[in-house]
Amino acid sequence: MRLHELKNVAGAVHRKKRVGCGEGGGHGKTSGRGGKGQSARSGSSIRPGFEGGQMPLYRKLPHRGFNQAAFRVEPAIVNVGDLESLDASITEINLEVLGANGLVRRDEKLLKVLGNGEISRALKVTAQKFSESAKAKIEKAGGQAIVA
Structure with missing residues (x-):
């Protein structure tokens, strides 16, 4: 057996999701991004815990004690x-x-x-x-x- 003869196991390779290719494909129009807004734009990424400028929960709650794990x-x-x-x-x-x-x-x-x-x-x-x-x-x- 040579390197060029190797084959993937069945089911190991998935088809690439093609978005924006018409409604018939199932991922047309908004391409799986929902309606308008920040998350619909390209390059959008909102960090975990971000609440739109509202004080996030992890900053509202008190932090007590000290941990040596770090x-x-x-x-x-x-x-x-x-x-x-x-x-x-x-x-x-x-x-x-x-x-x-x-x-x-x-x-x-x-x-x-x-x-x-x-x-x-x-x-x-x-x-x-x-x-x-x-x-x-x-x-x-x-x-x-x-x-x-």
Whole structure:
């Protein structure tokens, strides 16, 4: 099979909606835009929550409290099976080593090791968090799980 022989699955490609081609087509006259007004014009886009200049609901209601969700730092996630795929000469693993080998982004600040997969060699792994299964698998293989 070659690239030019590939076909789309049945139903994957839809016909383009042709508007403004007469009433018989079902999308004539106003072309599905209703009557007159701002939304009938070309280039029209009204942002969500806009109420025509009236004070919008989201500005009328009080905002209380503070939420740290916007400032949360999510850890980079690596599985024990991914550590097995690293070069055999590497015995000490930390965020910098994983970044250099392409398992996490280089600008990550936190690392969490999860227990998916198997590990057969002794590694000294330094991370901010370990799952219970990851810690058990690393120590069973003769390695160390160090919480930084």
